[in-house]
Amino acid sequence: MESGSLGGAGSGEDQDVSDPQRKKKRFHRHTARQIQELERVFKECPHPDEKQRLQLSRDLGLEPRQIKFWFQNRRTQMKAQHERSDNCMLRAENDKIRCENIAMREALKNVICPSCGGPPVGDDFYFDEHKLRMDNARLKDELERVSAIAAKYIGRPISHFTSIQSATISPLDLSMGSIGAHSLGGSSPSLNxxxxxxxxxxxxxxxxxxxxxxxxxxxxxxxxxxxxxxxxxxxxxxxxxxxxxxxxxxxxxxxxxxxxxxxxxxxxxxxxxxxxxxxxxxxxxxxxxxxxxxxxxxxxxxxxxxxxxxxxxxxxxxxxxxxxxxxxxxxxxxxxxxxxxxxxxxxxxxxxxxxxxxxxxxxxxxxxxxxxxxxxxxxxxxxxxxxxxxxxxxxxxxxxxxxxxxxxxxxxxxxxxxxxxxxxxxxxxxxxxxxxxxxxxxxxxxLACLMMTSTQTTEFGGVNASPDGKRSMMKLAQRMVSNFCVSISASNGHKWTTQSGLEDGVRVTINKSTDHSQPNGVVLSASTSIWLPVSSQDVFNFLRDERTRAQWDVLSNGNSVQEIAHIVNGSHPGNRISVLQPYNASHSNMLILQESCIDSSGLSLVIYTPIDMLSINMAMNGEDPTNILLLPSGFAILPDGRPSPGGGSASTSSGMSRSSGSLVTVAFQIHVTSFPNSKMNMESVNSISNLISTTVQHIKTALNCTGS
Structure with missing residues (x-):
């Protein structure tokens, strides 16, 4: 039990025990300065620790025990004030409900039933006092529950709100002190x-x-x-x-x-x-x-x-x-x-x-x-x-x-x-x-590069592509990137479900697709992450370069590729959308759409998908690319977060931090069957896992890090 007396604005206890016959307590009343300082500290920290109490004891000339009791009593006083305030508010709300019920009863006395022309039956039920008490108890429980939520977030109970009747929401005014909110004025250009x-x-x-x-x-x-x-x-x-x-x-x-x-x-x-x-x-x-x-x-x-x-x-x-x-x-x-x-x-x-x-x-x-x-x-x-x-x-x-x-x-x-x-x-x-x-x-x-295409027509791979054509190509590449990122994520908001865990280092997920932008049926996605003792910038340059693609691309069968068209979409030279054409490919009408990008944090992407010549021509002619089927694969590359050799904080010419190595996520998607209800067999899972493992081994060999 908390003891002592508040003594007006707040006092501490100092009992006189020298006379055992006198079982009365003598109280020490604090000075105005002591009370002012104690109140100031209480506002900042209602629960001071022992070190803070000792400091206050020295500053104010009081015993630590007095300081302790003063804070106990002040907290008790605040709690009692809050409870009184809550009780007053609940009583007022109760009276308000009772008055409304009385008014409704008087109004109902004059109501005529449209069927029989007589007064309504059973109107006294609505004014049963027991029902009112139950309603009030329910409202009180609701108030206590919401008050607990409020105290958790804003540090004070619901009674500190302006009024319980403000529960109906009004437009939120977030003005802060002297900053003040100003109404929106004028107009400013906005992107489409x-x-x-x-x-x-x-x-x-x-x-x-x-x-x-x-x-x-x-x-x-x-x-x-x-x-x-x-x-x-x-x-x-x-x-x-x-x-x-x-x-x-x-x-x-x-x-x-x-x-x-x-x-x-x-x-x-x-x-x-x-x-x-x-x-x-x-x-x-x-x-x-x-x-x-x-x-x-x-x-x-x-x-x-x-x-x-x-x-x-x-x-x-x-x-x-x-x-x-x-x-x-x-x-x-x-x-x-x-x-x-x-x-x-x-x-x-x-x-x-x-x-x-x-x-x-x-x-x-x-x-x-x-x-x-x-x-x-x-x-x-x-x-x-x-x-x-x-x-x-x-x-x-x-x-x-x-x-x-x-x-x-x-x-x-x-x-x-x-x-x-x-x-x-x-x-x-x-x-x-x-x-x-x-x-x-x-x-x-x-986005700025995308908007620039609306004012000019430039050559795109030997063809005069219209602004709408380049815009369509950029939208297609953006959808490819988003699809790739979703396939890696273990998000609960997407339809990918885990088919195989990470026991072998590769996670395989399955999606029974009905999306018009993906092939119908069953799509498998496999991904894994590895560490390479090579900077993220060097890994990015290696993977995006069409001249070195044959060193890691298992599906190219050793054939090199040629960039036949590209769109620049950022200030870094590696930020571009490319159309690649394989040499000596068995399907001459198949191309590769690729987007590569890198930002100042060191994160980079190289994402690609096979695409037929007809779809590329549709996009370059400015047609809506929404229905073009995409099945992207690729790489996400990050610095490993470790300091560079020698402990320095080296950086690249672009200002990006350079670390001792890189973290590379490799992900592939394959279309297994056009029948969504088909049962999955382990052969498909093993095939895509082997595809990833082989690709990883080729990358390590090409970058001379097979021992990592």
Whole structure:
């Protein structure tokens, strides 16, 4: 039991035990300065540890025991105040319901039954006091449940909300202090994102079917959680020390001590079995701010913008729509799965809130924070949580914008990371802000190249390809890349199911495809990841070069290939879409469509698919490539995250970090049968596994690393 007396604003106990006959207590009343200092510390830390109590004892001239009792009593007082406030609010709500019921009873007295012309029967049932008590008990249980959720996220109970009657959602105002939100004014050019697969240029989205049973009170809690997340993200984005420190390689590292002092509720997440990843970075991208905000706030566009990171994303429900048909003030509940392109790295799954606020003209803020529900089974298996994260998007000049991004997550240590990827993942390079922005920069460059084709007609492989033709070719290649990334991911949101595990180093999955963009029937995908003692840049150059393709391409039967056409889609010379023609091929009408790309984080892709001459001609003539069948295979290459030999932080001429080796994921897809209900036989599984193993051996031989 907590003892002592509050003594007005707060007092500590000092008992006089010198006279055993007098069983009365003598209380010591604190001075105004002592109370003021104790109240100040209480606001920052209601549960001081022994070291903090000793420091206060020295500063204020009080005994540690007095300090301890004062804090105990202050916490008891706060708890009693909260309970009184809750009780008053519940009584007021009860009185309100009773008054409404009385008014309804009076109104029903005048109701005439349309069938018999008499009064309604059984109206007293609606005003049964026992029923009212049951309703009130139900409302109280609901209040306590939502209050627990609110306390978990925002550090205070539901009674601190402005009113329980505010459970009906109003447009979310995310203004923060003196920053102030300004209405959208003027107009700015935007890209035609209808060019992207699965996207729409309209901000208005179709209503989504909600299956989670989100109550109006839970929506109110979501709005308050989003406000707190937005405030925290803005401070993380705009504050350097003491929140952020510079690492040896120049990256921003979160100072956990400074973070927990600035955001005390973060101690709520302290757990020895939890690992945190926090990073911040910024860059300039070739896109105006409003267009980028539009892509971030629509799930399909956002997934297309980050195909190598986001394996699946959907908007569960729009909690609050934007103001005046814009994204300003929008709040959405979303589900996302994050991937690293390897079967050895677990998918990270999040349910999270995303809110958007226009700070002023040309400046937007977007904040994400995980949100789960009590008594919702689908959250039981989540292995990761997104702490307040987000970005600040600022228009600059000439169609560019500056993006500053914070990524902050916590993970359960039970998620084991394979030893090959441990350095890369634990360093934060696998899923950190640097990788997000490197991918964003590359994809914005790709979109800019796609938009440039609308103003000029250039020669494409000896043929004057129209702007529509080049646009169609780029859409086809983008769909090929997305299909490849999905086939590697172990995402729950896709129809691939595991057919064979990783016992032999190769994971085989199966998809019974009915998609018009893939061959109908059964498609097998096999993937594996290896480490090579060769830099990721050198591996990328080797795999994308058509002159060395015959050294590793098992299906080419030793025949070399020639590039007959290409489209440049980025500033790096390796970022291009190519059409390759095999020499001495048995099927002269078969070509290879290939896209190669690399970004500043060192991630690179070489993805290709066989394609017939007729399909290439259709795309080059500007026809819709949606129905062209694709079955892509290829490579995803990453630095291994280990320091370069000698301990230095060497870098390439393009600014990309160079490490001692690379991690290469090899993936193939094959069409097994056109009958979806056919039973799978192990012969097909063994064939695709052997195909991968042979390809890996050829690559190691060509790069002189057979012993790795």
């Amino acid at each position: 994102f209808d060019l992207l697969p699965g996207s729409s240029s309209s901000i208005t989205t179709l209503p989504l079917q909600t299956t989670m049973g989100i109550s109006e009170m839970e929506k109110s809690v979501m709005a308050d959680v989003a406000l707190g997340a937005m405030d925290e993200v803005m401070r993380l984005l705009q504050t350097d020390e003491p929140l952020w420190m510079k690492a040896a390689d120049g990256r921003d590292i979160l100072n956990l001590d400074g973070y927990e002092r600035m955001f005390p509720r973060s101690s709520h997440f302290k757990n020895p079995d939890i690992r945190r990843e926090a990073s911040r970075d910024s860059c300039l991208v070739v896109m105006n701010g409003s267009a980028l905000v539009d892509m971030f706030m629509e799930a399909n566009k956002w997934m297309t913008l980050f195909p190598t990171i986001v394996s699946n994303c959907r908007t569960i429900e729009v909690i609050t729509p934007g103001i005046a048909g814009t994204h300003n003030g929008s709040l959405q509940l979303m589900h996302m799965e994050m991937q690293l392109l390897s079967p050895l790295v677990s998918v990270r799954e999040f349910y999270f809130l995303r809110c958007c606020q226009q700070i002023n003209q040309g400046v937007w803020a977007i904040a994400d924070v995980s949100f789960d529900f009590s008594q919702k089974d689908q959250f039981a298996s989540l292995n990761a949580r997104k702490l307040p994260s987000g970005c600040l998007i600022q228009d600059t000049t000439n169609g560019y914008c500056k993006v500053t991004l914070v990524e902050h997550v916590e993970l359960e240590e039970k998620i084991l990371t394979h030893r090959l990827y441990r350095d890369l993942v634990h360093s934060g390079m696998a899923f950190g802000a640097e990788r997000w922005l490197a991918t964003l920069t590359r994809m914005c460059e790709r």
